[in-house]
Amino acid sequence: MRSRGIRWAGLLPLAAALFVGCNGIIGDGDGEAKTPGIGDPDNPLVFACDPALDPTITPLRRLTLQQYRSTLESLAERRLGAAEAATLMASLETKLAIIPVDSHSSTQDYIQMDQNVSQAHVDGYYAVAHDFADWVTSPATAGAFVGDCAVDGDDTNDAACVDDFIRSFGLQAMRRPLTDDEVTFFRDEIYDVSGPIDLRGFADIVTGMLMSPPFTFRIENANPAVDGKDDVYPLSGFELASRLSFHFWQSTPDDALLEAAASGKLDTDEGFAEELDRVFADPRTQAAVDGFYEQWLELERVPDMTEAVDRPSYIAFAGADLPGPDFRDHLIQDAKNLLRYYTWFAGDGFAGEGSFDDLFLSDRAFADSDDVARLYGADTPVYREGEEPAALQGRAGLLMRPALLANNKTTTRPILKGALIRKRILCDDVTLPNDIAMDVMNAQTELDQVEAKTTRERVERITEQAPACAACHVGLINPLGFATENFDGLGRFRTEEVVYDTDGSEIARLPIDTSTVPRIIATDDRAVSDGVEMSELVVESGKAHACFARHYFRFAFGRKADFERDGCVLESLRQGIIDAGSLRAMLRSIALEPHFRLRKRGEG
Numbered sequence: 150m151r152s153r154g155i156r157w158a159g160l161l162p163l164a165a166a167l168f169v170g171c172n173g174i175i176g177d178g179d180g181e182a183k184t185p186g187i188g189d190p191d192n193p194l195v196f197a198c199d200p201a202l203d204p205t206i207t208p209l210r211r212l213t214l215q216q217y218r219s220t221l222e223s224l225a226e227r228r229l230g231a232a233e234a235a236t237l238m239a240s241l242e243t244k245l246a247i248i249p250v251d252s253h254s255s256t257q258d259y260i261q262m263d264q265n266v267s268q269a270h271v272d273g274y275y276a277v278a279h280d281f282a283d284w285v286t287s288p289a290t291a292g293a294f295v296g297d298c299a300v301d302g303d304d305t306n307d308a309a310c311v312d313d314f315i316r317s318f319g320l321q322a323m324r325r326p327l328t329d330d331e332v333t334f335f336r337d338e339i340y341d342v343s344g345p346i347d348l349r350g351f352a353d354i355v356t357g358m359l360m361s362p363p364f365t366f367r368i369e370n371a372n373p374a375v376d377g378k379d380d381v382y383p384l385s386g387f388e389l390a391s392r393l394s395f396h397f398w399q400s401t402p403d404d405a406l407l408e409a410a411a412s413g414k415l416d417t418d419e420g421f422a423e424e425l426d427r428v429f430a431d432p433r434t435q436a437a438v439d440g441f442y443e444q445w446l447e448l449e450r451v452p453d454m455t456e457a458v459d460r461p462s463y464i465a466f467a468g469a470d471l472p473g474p475d476f477r478d479h480l481i482q483d484a485k486n487l488l489r490y491y492t493w494f495a496g497d498g499f500a501g502e503g504s505f506d507d508l509f510l511s512d513r514a515f516a517d518s519d520d521v522a523r524l525y526g527a528d529t530p531v532y533r534e535g536e537e538p539a540a541l542q543g544r545a546g547l548l549m550r551p552a553l554l555a556n557n558k559t560t561t562r563p564i565l566k567g568a569l570i571r572k573r574i575l576c577d578d579v580t581l582p583n584d585i586a587m588d589v590m591n592a593q594t595e596l597d598q599v600e601a602k603t604t605r606e607r608v609e610r611i612t613e614q615a616p617a618c619a620a621c622h623v624g625l626i627n628p629l630g631f632a633t634e635n636f637d638g639l640g641r642f643r644t645e646e647v648v649y650d651t652d653g654s655e656i657a658r659l660p661i662d663t664s665t666v667p668r669i670i671a672t673d674d675r676a677v678s679d680g681v682e683m684s685e686l687v688v689e690s691g692k693a694h695a696c697f698a699r700h701y702f703r704f705a706f707g708r709k710a711d712f713e714r715d716g717c718v719l720e721s722l723r724q725g726i727i728d729a730g731s732l733r734a735m736l737r738s739i740a741l742e743p744h745f746r747l748r749k750r751g752e753g
Contacts, residue, residue: 192576194691196698196712196720203381204718204744205711206751210367211270212395213251213260215440217365219400221281224321227404228294229285237284244280248273258700259444261707278359282352295351307346311336315354323363324402325371325387326411367391369748382748386410389746393425396705396740398433399440422741429737435493438736441704442488445697446573448481448552454639457557461653466559470523470639479518480640484552486515486532492732494535502733505694505726509546509684513538524551524640543642545681548574549633551640558638559649560604563630564612570629574687575669576696579625601657603646605631628665633680635663691727698722705739718742 212220218238225234249269251260285294292300298310315335319327327335339357340350358364371385384392387410390402402410406424414420428434443449454472457463464471491503491511515532516522522530525541532538547553548570556562571577600607608627637643648656663679669690677683687693698719702710710719721742725735739745 191712192578192692192695193712194695196695196716196723198717198720199713200717202714202716203378204747204749205708205714207369207706207748208264208708210261210707211264211266212365212367213263213399214245214248215251215260216395216399216401217248218245219398220364221277221359223401223403224318225281225285225294227321229290230293233290237281240284241277241280244273244276247276253444253447253449258709259441259704259707261704262709264707274360274365275356278356281359282355285355286348286352288348291348291351295348299346299348299351304345310346311340311342311350311354314351315340318355319358320407321401321404322358323361324391324407325363325385367395375747380750382750384746384748386413386415388748389415389421390424392745393428393740397428397437398431399437400433421746425737425740429740435489438492439485439489441701442485443481444704445700446484446547446553447569448484451477451480451552451555452557453477454555454557460651462559462649462651463557465649465653465655466637466647467639470520470641472639473520475518476520479516479521480550480552480555482518483516483521484547484550486517486534487511487513487547487550489534490515490538492736502731504730505697505732505735506688507546508732509548509688509693511546512540512542512544514541521551526642543635543679543681545684548684548687549636549680551636554633554636554638554640556638561630561634561636561638563605563608563634564626565630566633567626567628567630570687571625573700574696575692576699577625579621599648599650599656601648601659603634603648603659603661605634605662624668628667629683631665632663632667632677632683635661635679694726695719695723697726701736701739705745715744718744 221241222234222238225237229237247269249265249267251263252265253260253263257263284290286299288300295314296310298306299314312332315332316327319331319335335354335357339353341353342350362368369382369384369388371388372383375381375383387402387407390406390410394400394402394406406415406428409415409420409424415424454476455474458467458471488508490513491507493503495503495507514522514525514527515538516525516527517530517532517534519529522528525531525544527539543549553569554561554566556565568579571579602610608630612627613623634646635643637646644661646659646661648659650656664676665683666674666676667683667686668674669683669686669692673686673690675686677686699710701722702715702719712719718739722735722739725738726732
C-alpha cells in the first residue's frame, strides 16, 4: 500500500479544483432587486403568481459550517454511538477552526447564502477528514465503524468487507447510493490494498469521501429534465431527503429518510407528506427554526454589556442591574422564548397554533433568568418553557424585547432600532452610500458626547443637519426608533431619561417623548404614542407579513427571490402567514411548495 501522505499530496490540488469547479451556479443567481425606499414597487405587499413560470436558477449549495459539523457528528453517532461521537467532535475543534466561518451580512442575509469557497476551506476539510478518519478506523473503533469483518482476521471476507463498507458509508456520507464506477474508484484507487485488511486503507476511504464534492456540496443532478423543458429537473428521492433534512434539521438525512428515498416513498405525495410530518416533529426542527429566527432578527448583534461594567457612568446607570457575564445570552434567550412559544406551544392546550401577529402583539413575559426578569419589573423568572407565560404591562411582542432595545451605553440607540425594523421587519432598503455612512458614523460619535438633552433631541439635531442624512433618518429610520424611547439602554421601562456625566454623576432628568409618525406604509401619516401602537400598525399594514415570507424564502432556498419567477412561492407563504392562523403550519408549508421539489439549472 502506498504512503497515505504521498497519495493525498497528489489529491489535494484535485480536490481544490473540484470544490471550485462543481457543475452549478454558486451565488444568488437571478438576485432580488434592491429596494430604493418605502412604497417602492420592488417591496410589494402582495406577490403576483404565474404558475407557468419556471423557478429561478438554483444555486449549487455548499454545506454551511453548522451543517458540516452536524453531518460529521451524525455519521459518527450512527456507527459509534452518541457518547463516542461527542468525544470525537470535541477532538476535532482545532481542525474545524481552520474552516472559514460563514458570512452573514447585508448582502447575504443568511449563512446559507454564503457560497464562497477558498483554499482555507479545502485545507480545513482535509485536516478534519484526516483526523476523523484516523479516529473511526483505529483498532479500538474500526469494528463498530467499519464492521467486524475489518478486525476478525478472516481474509476470506476481506473483499466483501471493503465493498460493503464503501457502499454503506458512501450512502450515508454522500446521501445517495454510490455508482459502480465510484465504488471501483474508492476500492482500487483510494483503498488500493492487496493482501490482508489494512485499517489505513479504510481511513483513506473515509478521508476521500469526506473530501469529495458530493459530501461538501448538495449536488442535485440525478433526474432527467421535466418534459418540454431542458433546464428544470424534479428532484430524486435522495435529493428530496437532503432538502428536507438540511432545511429542517440543518443536518444530513437519517437512515429512515434514506430508506424512504430508496423505497420510492418520497416520490409520492402521500409518502412525502408522511416523512415531512416525521421530520418536522423532530426536536432538531425547533433548533433549526431557532437559527432562522436568530438570523432574521440579527440577534448575534446584541452587544456584550460586560464591556461597559467598569465605566463609572454605566455603573451609575445600571445600578442593581449591572450586567453579569451571562446577561447577553439571557437577553437573547428571552427573545427566543417568545418566538418558540408562539411557534410551538401557544394556543389551546399549547397546540402550537400561535400566529405571526402574536409575535408583535403579545403582552406576555418570557424571561427565564433573574437578571432579565428584573428588566420586566419582576424579582424572579416569570417563564418556564411549555408553561403559559405571565402578562406584562406597556410592552408588545418582539419590538419591545430587551434584546432589541439594549446596548452597552447609558443612552439608547434610536437609529439602530429604527434601521433594524425598517430592514428586517419591513424589508425597506436603507443601505447608505459610503460617504453618507461615514457621516452617520461621525454623527454617532457626536451623539456619545455628554450634554443635558434627551437622546431623541440629539439624534434629531445631528441627523437633520445634512439634507442627505435627513432624507433617510427623518422619513425612514428615526421615527421607528423613537417609539420605544420609553425603554432605556438596558430595556427597562422609564418615564424620564437620566443623563450621566463620565464620572457617574447625574446631569439631568428629562421627560421622554415617544410620539412619532412611523410611516410603516409610505402614505400612512398616522401618529402613534408608543411602541405598542407602532406594533399594531406593523401588523395592520401587512408589510411585515410579506417581508417575513421573503426572509423565510431566503433561508429555505439559500438565495434571494425573484418576484416574478418565485412569486407563487412567496404569495403562498404570505397567504399562509395571514390565513393559516398558525406560524408553525406556515413554517412547515415551505416543503409542500412545488418549487421545493424542483431544481432549475443554468449554464456554468
